[in-house]
Amino acid sequence: MSSNKQEEIYDAALKLFAERGYDGTTVPMIAETAAVGAGTIYRYFENKEALVNSLFQKVVTQFAETIKNDFPFSSTIREQFRHVFYQMVAFVKNNAYTLLFIDSHADAYYLNEKSQKEFQDFLSFLTAIVEEGKEQGVVSPLPANALICVVYGAFVSFFKEIQHGKLEESPELIAGIEKSCWNAIRAD
Amino acid sequence: MSSNKQEEIYDAALKLFAERGYDGTTVPMIAETAAVGAGTIYRYFENKEALVNSLFQKVVTQFAETIKNDFPFSSTIREQFRHVFYQMVAFVKNNAYTLLFIDSHADAYYLNEKSQKEFQDFLSFLTAIVEEGKEQGVVSPLPANALICVVYGAFVSFFKEIQHGKLEESPELIAGIEKSCWNAIRAD
Amino acid sequence: MSSNKQEEIYDAALKLFAERGYDGTTVPMIAETAAVGAGTIYRYFENKEALVNSLFQKVVTQFAETIKNDFPFSSTIREQFRHVFYQMVAFVKNNAYTLLFIDSHADAYYLNEKSQKEFQDFLSFLTAIVEEGKEQGVVSPLPANALICVVYGAFVSFFKEIQHGKLEESPELIAGIEKSCWNAIRAD
Amino acid sequence: MSSNKQEEIYDAALKLFAERGYDGTTVPMIAETAAVGAGTIYRYFENKEALVNSLFQKVVTQFAETIKNDFPFSSTIREQFRHVFYQMVAFVKNNAYTLLFIDSHADAYYLNEKSQKEFQDFLSFLTAIVEEGKEQGVVSPLPANALICVVYGAFVSFFKEIQHGKLEESPELIAGIEKSCWNAIRAD
DNA sequence: AATGAATGAGGATTCATTCAT
DNA sequence: AATGAATGAATCCTCATTCAT
Numbered sequence: 001m002s003s004n005k006q007e008e009i010y011d012a013a014l015k016l017f018a019e020r021g022y023d024g025t026t027v028p029m030i031a032e033t034a035a036v037g038a039g040t041i042y043r044y045f046e047n048k049e050a051l052v053n054s055l056f057q058k059v060v061t062q063f064a065e066t067i068k069n070d071f072p073f074s075s076t077i078r079e080q081f082r083h084v085f086y087q088m089v090a091f092v093k094n095n096a097y098t099l100l101f102i103d104s105h106a107d108a109y110y111l112n113e114k115s116q117k118e119f120q121d122f123l124s125f126l127t128a129i130v131e132e133g134k135e136q137g138v139v140s141p142l143p144a145n146a147l148i149c150v151v152y153g154a155f156v157s158f159f160k161e162i163q164h165g166k167l168e169e170s171p172e173l174i175a176g177i178e179k180s181c182w183n184a185i186r187a188d
Numbered sequence: 189m190s191s192n193k194q195e196e197i198y199d200a201a202l203k204l205f206a207e208r209g210y211d212g213t214t215v216p217m218i219a220e221t222a223a224v225g226a227g228t229i230y231r232y233f234e235n236k237e238a239l240v241n242s243l244f245q246k247v248v249t250q251f252a253e254t255i256k257n258d259f260p261f262s263s264t265i266r267e268q269f270r271h272v273f274y275q276m277v278a279f280v281k282n283n284a285y286t287l288l289f290i291d292s293h294a295d296a297y298y299l300n301e302k303s304q305k306e307f308q309d310f311l312s313f314l315t316a317i318v319e320e321g322k323e324q325g326v327v328s329p330l331p332a333n334a335l336i337c338v339v340y341g342a343f344v345s346f347f348k349e350i351q352h353g354k355l356e357e358s359p360e361l362i363a364g365i366e367k368s369c370w371n372a373i374r375a376d
Numbered sequence: 377m378s379s380n381k382q383e384e385i386y387d388a389a390l391k392l393f394a395e396r397g398y399d400g401t402t403v404p405m406i407a408e409t410a411a412v413g414a415g416t417i418y419r420y421f422e423n424k425e426a427l428v429n430s431l432f433q434k435v436v437t438q439f440a441e442t443i444k445n446d447f448p449f450s451s452t453i454r455e456q457f458r459h460v461f462y463q464m465v466a467f468v469k470n471n472a473y474t475l476l477f478i479d480s481h482a483d484a485y486y487l488n489e490k491s492q493k494e495f496q497d498f499l500s501f502l503t504a505i506v507e508e509g510k511e512q513g514v515v516s517p518l519p520a521n522a523l524i525c526v527v528y529g530a531f532v533s534f535f536k537e538i539q540h541g542k543l544e545e546s547p548e549l550i551a552g553i554e555k556s557c558w559n560a561i562r563a564d
Numbered sequence: 565m566s567s568n569k570q571e572e573i574y575d576a577a578l579k580l581f582a583e584r585g586y587d588g589t590t591v592p593m594i595a596e597t598a599a600v601g602a603g604t605i606y607r608y609f610e611n612k613e614a615l616v617n618s619l620f621q622k623v624v625t626q627f628a629e630t631i632k633n634d635f636p637f638s639s640t641i642r643e644q645f646r647h648v649f650y651q652m653v654a655f656v657k658n659n660a661y662t663l664l665f666i667d668s669h670a671d672a673y674y675l676n677e678k679s680q681k682e683f684q685d686f687l688s689f690l691t692a693i694v695e696e697g698k699e700q701g702v703v704s705p706l707p708a709n710a711l712i713c714v715v716y717g718a719f720v721s722f723f724k725e726i727q728h729g730k731l732e733e734s735p736e737l738i739a740g741i742e743k744s745c746w747n748a749i750r751a752d
Numbered sequence: 753a754a755t756g757a758a759t760g761a762g763g764a765t766t767c768a769t770t771c772a773t
Numbered sequence: 774a775a776t777g778a779a780t781g782a783a784t785c786c787t788c789a790t791t792c793a794t
Binding site for chain 1: 209330346365
């Protein structure tokens with residue numbers, strides 16, 4: 001069973017990295033937010049860089065698992081897309097900082113290979129769905145990763161706006177944006 | 189006329205902030221990249237925070253002006269959208285780091301009100317186009333800023349992918365993505 | 377009877393202090409080398425400084441006792457010198473780290489009065505032999521402590537060289553050095 | 565011309581390392597003793613370890629040069645020995661901490677290869693004299709490095725005693741110890 | 753008695769900023 | 774105007790020590 005302190009450190013780091021970035025967050029800040037001594041962080045993580053990599057891998061894995069959860073393999077691509085979209089919505093609602101953190105750190109210079117691979121693996125899962133859609137002729141014939149990043153970018157941008165309070169969430173709005181995103185990638 | 193040194197400082201800061209973020213970039217790094225002494229930076233900017241704000245306002249203004257350039261006020265919304273999209277494409281091609289910098293710094297805690305307003309003004313211009321499109325019934329009736337951030341997010345995400353070399357740019361691909369983005373916001 | 381754990385702590389500390397010095401040795405290092413928990417050390421010693429003092433006194437006492445062992449009070453000064461020299465040789469062979477530790481810590485700022493006195497007492501024993509030799513006219517009329525430190529310095533330096541493997545020990549070499557040291561202090 | 569600050573840092577470090585050892589000396593201690601800011605030290609030395617190595621090489625070189633100064637290549641071995649001894653005496657008088665520093669750091673784990681070599685080179689110079697003496701039959705047939713370390717050890721030990729005030733220096737005492745040291749290595 | 757997780761003071765090092773040249 | 778040496782506050786990290794188990 002993973003220690004409670006480690007969990008608190010992860011939570012504090014996630015929030016702070018999401019809000020202030022990796023370099024803008026100091027280890028004492030994390031310690032204070034997590035209500036642990038600064039030295040305690042080094043009991044669980046070799047250093048700050050190891051912490052951010054471990055955290056990144058952890059949340060990407062969580063994110064990926066959420067999305068794969070109950071995935072309707074036998075449904076239409078349209079249904080699969082909707083499933084993914086709503087799983088992402090559900091995830092973001094429960095993990096406010098995670099998407100901000102992932103998005104703002106995905107290209108960072110301090111991420112190691114394993115972290116980068118974890119993120120690529122997640123995107124590959126999405127790409128596979130799009131590829132299948134292309135074969136069935138229901139998705140635009142553009143490169144799959146172009147389509148994925150369009151939808152991913154739109155989604156992230158949309159949820160940042162909600163999290164910053166500039167947009168109010170509602171089932172209708174979510175449904176509308178889901179439709180928008182599908183329209184962005186479907187075949188004419 | 190603004191000094192050559194100041195321009196070099198801006199260029200160096202833009203590149204480094206885009207690649208490493210504000211807190212991950214040191215003043216000596218900027219000085220070295222700009223080939224000026226560290227003290228020289230303080231002749232042009234009060235401090236590091238003033239520099240990032242000044243830079244942010246400068247590039248957002250440039251970006252906005254590029255997009256407004258030759259704006260076809262009398263054309264259809266569809267044409268106006270296409271114009272904006274291709275102006276953005278042209279801008280990003282010539283200013284590789286600017287989009288990365290703007291996107292990764294737009295929500296940062298060290299941006300002052302003026303910087304934030306500058307960015308909002310830019311988005312307002314886009315929103316106005318979308319609002320007009322909604323009134324004409326050619327754009328989806330979702331909130332305009334939701335639609336804007338979807339397109340903006342998609343665009344940024346797409347160009348990051350190109351800049352990281354994961355996607356190869358071509359006129360066809362650009363045209364396809366432009367169509368995708370329009371599909372995301374047009375009325376059914 | 378002193379605990380086994382305490383002995384292991386002493387052994388570990390001796391080795392590490394000899395190799396890395398007092399300040400270069402951490403309590404966790406000692407704990408790991410001694411195969412005890414870090415907290416256990418504090419059951420036997422009030423703190424790190426108390427440990428180094430206790431250890432110093434212990435090994436100096438051992439060293440002194442070894443040398444005094446079977447001391448030939450009735451023999452000639454020359455014989456007594458030889459005895460001391462060979463007892464030191466025997467001791468160093470069995471306690472590789474002790475001489476290194478004593479020599480490198482004998483002047484240290486963290487040694488308390490008792491530790492310093494212990495070492496002085498040991499030297500006093502040697503001085504007494506030299507004084508007697510001076511009275512008998514077989515030892516040089518220089519100050520006794522000058523002579524002692526010459527012999528002590530030569531001996532330590534010689535054994536460090538052996539322990540570092542730069543010199544190979546042999547009965548002939550030992551005998552030669554013993555003669556050298558005696559020559560250094562004997563009357564002309 | 566080497567900076568004054570660097571010289572002050574060297575002086576402060578030499579004194580503190582000699583008195584408290586490398587690990588017992590903190591960088592702020594050095595900065596305060598040198599009357600410079602802590603950061604200034606890093607302008608001249610990459611880190612603390614680089615400082616101790618640079619200092620070690622510097623003082624060993626100085627020491628070696630002093631001893632080689634005016635070396636009487638055409639004199640007898642006995643004269644050469646006396647020359648070396650008195651040069652060492654003169655050096656130590658003017659550089660109180662240097663001998664303590666060299667002696668206590670010569671085997672340290674943080675010395676790099678260059679530092680170790682520098683010290684070995686110095687010893688080699690002494691060894692050459694002894695070798696020549698052995699060939700001429702005026703020096704004991706024991707291994708040259710054994711003889712060197714005996715004399716070196718005796719000398720260092722003797723001067724530590726003087727520096728700690730336990731022995732009062734006088735021309736007669738110096739002359740007596742010089743004779744002692746020669747007696748230690750001369751052929752019977 | 754023994755442990756080792758937890759702590760926070762203190763150490764090495766960096767870096768935004770100043771200022772003499 | 775331009776520099777870069779100098780600074781010391783702030784950063785990352787270590788480690789002597791404590792204490793709950």
